[in-house]
Every structure is written in C-alpha cells, then in structure tokens.
Amino acid sequence: MQEKSVSMIVVAAGKGARAGGRIPKQYQTIAGKTILRHTLDALIRSYPFTEIVCVINPEDNHLYEKSVEGLSLSPAVKGGNTRQESSFNGLKALTAKCDLVMIHDAARPFVSDNLIKELIDSKASATIPGISVTDTVKRADPQMNIIETVNREGLYSVQTPQAFDYHMLLKAHQSLTTASFTDDSMIMETIGEGVTIIEGDEANFKVTHPEDFKKAEMTIMNRLADIRTGHGYDVHRFEEGSSVILCGVEIPHTHRLKGHSDADVALHALTDAIFSSIAAGDIGCHFPPTDPQWQGAASSIFLEKACEMVKDKGGIISNIVVTLICERPKISLHQEAMRMKLSEITGLCKERISVQATTTEKLGFTGRNEGIAAEALATVRLPL
Missing domain, CATH: 3.30.1330.50 (2-C-methyl-D-erythritol 2,4-cyclodiphosphate synthase)
Structure with a gap:
C-alpha cells in the first residue's frame, strides 16, 4: 500500500501573553534552544514530512529566522488575527501535494514519535489526541461563584497535532471564513464531518504559563541524562x-x-x-x-x-x-x-x-x- 503523503503546519503566530516574558513564548529559550526549535526538532525526528510550514507574526521574523537556522523548511507564512485565520493561511501556503495535513501548536515541544504515528495511521478523515478529564469540573460566573458541577463523563482535554484529510479541511476553512474557532477540529465538527479522538499523551503539554517553563526544562534535562x-x-x-x-x-x-x-x-x-x-x-x-x-x-x-x-x-x-x-x-x-x-x-x-x-x-x-x-x-x- 502506498505511504501517505503528510505535511505539517506549525502555528507560531501568537503573542503568548500568559507566559510572560519580553518576547513571545515560542521564542523563549529552554535548555539552550527556543521552544519553537525544540518543537520542530521533535517533529523532524518523528517523521519525514513532505513539507513543514510555520505560521508566524511578521514582526517576529528575526526571532523566527534565528530559531530555525540550519533547518530545511518552507518559507514562513504570515499569521492572521485569529487561530483559524492562521491555520487557513498555512493550508493555502502548502506547495507539496499531500493526503494528510497535521496542525500543531508551536508551544508543544514534547510531541512523541508514537503519537505522530498513531495519528497518521488513523483511518478517519479527522483525528485528534485527547486526555480524559479526571478532575471534577465546575462552571463559574465572572465573579468566580460556582454555577454548577459539570458531568465529566466523556469530556476530553484536546491536544495537537491534529490530523485531517487535506482537501476536506481546506474546503471546510473556505466555507467558514467569517467564523472563529480555537482549533481545526471545531471546523470539521461545524460542517458535519466526524472527528475521532485517540489517546493523547500527558507529556505532550502546552507551555502556557510561567511555571510551565520550569516543567519543560525539567523534562528536557531528564531526557539528557x-x-x-x-x-x-x-x-x-x-x-x-x-x-x-x-x-x-x-x-x-x-x-x-x-x-x-x-x-x-x-x-x-x-x-x-x-x-x-x-x-x-x-x-x-x-x-x-x-x-x-x-x-x-x-x-x-x-x-x-x-x-x-x-x-x-x-x-x-x-x-x-x-x-x-x-x-x-x-x-x-x-x-x-x-x-x-x-x-x-x-x-x-x-x-x-x-x-x-x-x-x-x-x-x-x-x-x-x-x-x-x-x-x-x-x-x-x-x-x-
């Protein structure tokens, strides 16, 4: 059977304000390399992607160029005002013909080879990794008063990378340009396409808050023993x-x-x-x-x-x-x-x-x- 042609879009256009620091979090350094470089190195090691496109804020181009020095990537693409616009810009920029496109957060540097393989091997047209919610979930009002306890059965915390049939995802984006979605699986859901969840990886966390940097550095150091x-x-x-x-x-x-x-x-x-x-x-x-x-x-x-x-x-x-x-x-x-x-x-x-x-x-x-x-x-x- 012919092997799938797989391209990767790395969304790196955000400001990452919650992480703190003078520059966006994806360009901050952990253990000698930027978070974006750790992410790209992990992706490149995991699979011979047909093409890798990074979506960035043009104002950060100098930081981006320094991060990717020595890597063979397609030219970076300008990000949009929303996550959806950035993903769409990445999809339109792909030059290689691919069967499957994967979209990944720049600030998830610990994606594993096994997770990539499972996503590629999935038979579904849209597959995303998720972690079952095990904590009790509460809904609160803006004043932080509890409104209700949410039934956690069937709830998942969703990760990236997310894998999609390229043509189907592109068509979905083209038909929903006026809406705003926080991830690409929501777009597929909106047009009525099924989305399959596979077991995610606890180690594949997103660097979001200042304390995540310490956790990320500890993770890297433990691997470099x-x-x-x-x-x-x-x-x-x-x-x-x-x-x-x-x-x-x-x-x-x-x-x-x-x-x-x-x-x-x-x-x-x-x-x-x-x-x-x-x-x-x-x-x-x-x-x-x-x-x-x-x-x-x-x-x-x-x-x-x-x-x-x-x-x-x-x-x-x-x-x-x-x-x-x-x-x-x-x-x-x-x-x-x-x-x-x-x-x-x-x-x-x-x-x-x-x-x-x-x-x-x-x-x-x-x-x-x-x-x-x-x-x-x-x-x-x-x-x-």
Missing part, C-alpha cells in the same frame, strides 16, 4: 601589539597574543573543553594551524563549531567555566563583557557561564608577563 565534563588548556605568548582578544572581547594592552588565528587563548581552551566532552578530538584536528584559511580568523568560529557538534548529537551545553592565568591585563574589569560575549556565541544564559582569573604570583612564564594561559571546563548533557 548522559552528563559529561570536558577540559581544555591553552597557552599563547605575547608579541608586539596594542591589544589582546580574550573570550571574544578586545582589551587594550601593551602587547598582543601570537597565534595563527586571532590567538584568543580563552576561546581555544573552551573549544577544546567542549570537543573533549564529546570525545571529538581537539581544536587542531578541526582547524589545523597549517591551513591558511584560519590565518587571523576569529576564534568564535571554532567555538561555534564545537557547540554545533553538541547540538548535532541532540545534546546541550549546561555550564562553562573559563579561568585566565596572567599578571596583565586586569581581567576583572572585563569579566561581565566576556560572559555576555560567551553567552552570545554559545547561546547559553549568562547565569551558566563563569569567567575567572588568577595570577601565578610572578612565577613561571605568565608571572614574567611572557604570555597568557587559559583553562576551561564544559559540562554537556547528551541523550542516553
């Missing part, structure tokens, strides 16, 4: 110059550091620490000093590569420590700028980054102001 620590060490001598670059920050000084690249001893040590945590060799293996393309290169390139390799393994960097060993320049004046730069390069929040410094009490080559040494530790979490 292979915890590793990597160590890196590097040394660069001084030569004639007027500044040094440390942790990506240029600092005025009486000399500069000598090296094939920009000689950022701190980033070299940190890059090696990350490489060692995933047993990926050292910086020289990936960026040989004999290769002319790295002459004068920014060391942030090396660190970004190491971070990308961790992501490729499905892992995250959870903590980094850099220790600079020198008499001069004075590091304490620049520590915050260094932490901010490391956060920018790695995507790790500043609270998980430590930059510290020490001297050798005028002993050894650092004590004689001949150069700078750096040590780094990186803690990485990978899937088991």
Whole structure:
C-alpha cells in the first residue's frame, strides 16, 4: 500500500501573553534552544514530512529566522488575527501535494514519535489526541461563584497535532471564513464531518504559563541524562601589539597574543573543553594551524563549531567555566563583557557561564608577563 503523503503546519503566530516574558513564548529559550526549535526538532525526528510550514507574526521574523537556522523548511507564512485565520493561511501556503495535513501548536515541544504515528495511521478523515478529564469540573460566573458541577463523563482535554484529510479541511476553512474557532477540529465538527479522538499523551503539554517553563526544562534535562565534563588548556605568548582578544572581547594592552588565528587563548581552551566532552578530538584536528584559511580568523568560529557538534548529537551545553592565568591585563574589569560575549556565541544564559582569573604570583612564564594561559571546563548533557 502506498505511504501517505503528510505535511505539517506549525502555528507560531501568537503573542503568548500568559507566559510572560519580553518576547513571545515560542521564542523563549529552554535548555539552550527556543521552544519553537525544540518543537520542530521533535517533529523532524518523528517523521519525514513532505513539507513543514510555520505560521508566524511578521514582526517576529528575526526571532523566527534565528530559531530555525540550519533547518530545511518552507518559507514562513504570515499569521492572521485569529487561530483559524492562521491555520487557513498555512493550508493555502502548502506547495507539496499531500493526503494528510497535521496542525500543531508551536508551544508543544514534547510531541512523541508514537503519537505522530498513531495519528497518521488513523483511518478517519479527522483525528485528534485527547486526555480524559479526571478532575471534577465546575462552571463559574465572572465573579468566580460556582454555577454548577459539570458531568465529566466523556469530556476530553484536546491536544495537537491534529490530523485531517487535506482537501476536506481546506474546503471546510473556505466555507467558514467569517467564523472563529480555537482549533481545526471545531471546523470539521461545524460542517458535519466526524472527528475521532485517540489517546493523547500527558507529556505532550502546552507551555502556557510561567511555571510551565520550569516543567519543560525539567523534562528536557531528564531526557539528557548522559552528563559529561570536558577540559581544555591553552597557552599563547605575547608579541608586539596594542591589544589582546580574550573570550571574544578586545582589551587594550601593551602587547598582543601570537597565534595563527586571532590567538584568543580563552576561546581555544573552551573549544577544546567542549570537543573533549564529546570525545571529538581537539581544536587542531578541526582547524589545523597549517591551513591558511584560519590565518587571523576569529576564534568564535571554532567555538561555534564545537557547540554545533553538541547540538548535532541532540545534546546541550549546561555550564562553562573559563579561568585566565596572567599578571596583565586586569581581567576583572572585563569579566561581565566576556560572559555576555560567551553567552552570545554559545547561546547559553549568562547565569551558566563563569569567567575567572588568577595570577601565578610572578612565577613561571605568565608571572614574567611572557604570555597568557587559559583553562576551561564544559559540562554537556547528551541523550542516553
């Protein structure tokens, strides 16, 4: 039997005001990645979709582009004023011919492979996941006075993704453009088409309120239970110059550091620490000093590569420590700028980054102001 052609629409146009924060919740970061990126990564792992279209608010395009960097997706589509309009815009934007279309909330990052499979395997023209309501349900007035107790028998809390016959759903949207619905299954119900519920997944919760972010981070961390620590060490001598670059920050000084690249001893040590945590060799293996393309290169390139390799393994960097060993320049004046730069390069929040410094009490080559040494530790979490 021929396999179904399945496309996916991810609705990511909302403001997510209930979640708090300065930016919409789908672009807020959990464990090193935005919620939207966690969601897309889960979908891409679960099934080879014919096409994936994200529906976004154009005002958030810069946040969206950063979230989906490196992914092969169809161009994003402008969202509407309502959830229904956004879904309809996504349907109209699909370019691939598909039998089945699935519509998913951007803020449900824990959709499972099994749930996707069950939805695709369903024989119904409309299938949605739902969780039986087990708590007692009350209806209240605007003043929060109880009006009645609702019979919970047959009640379900509905989730996404929801799966539909593509042509049937498109036709339903086209016939109901003046109405407003909170999910696509309501549209099918309104035109008289049957909708089938399958058992949902408690883990497939929607990040809606501030406390959901903590729950989501705990969920991710529990899945990344292979915890590793990597160590890196590097040394660069001084030569004639007027500044040094440390942790990506240029600092005025009486000399500069000598090296094939920009000689950022701190980033070299940190890059090696990350490489060692995933047993990926050292910086020289990936960026040989004999290769002319790295002459004068920014060391942030090396660190970004190491971070990308961790992501490729499905892992995250959870903590980094850099220790600079020198008499001069004075590091304490620049520590915050260094932490901010490391956060920018790695995507790790500043609270998980430590930059510290020490001297050798005028002993050894650092004590004689001949150069700078750096040590780094990186803690990485990978899937088991």
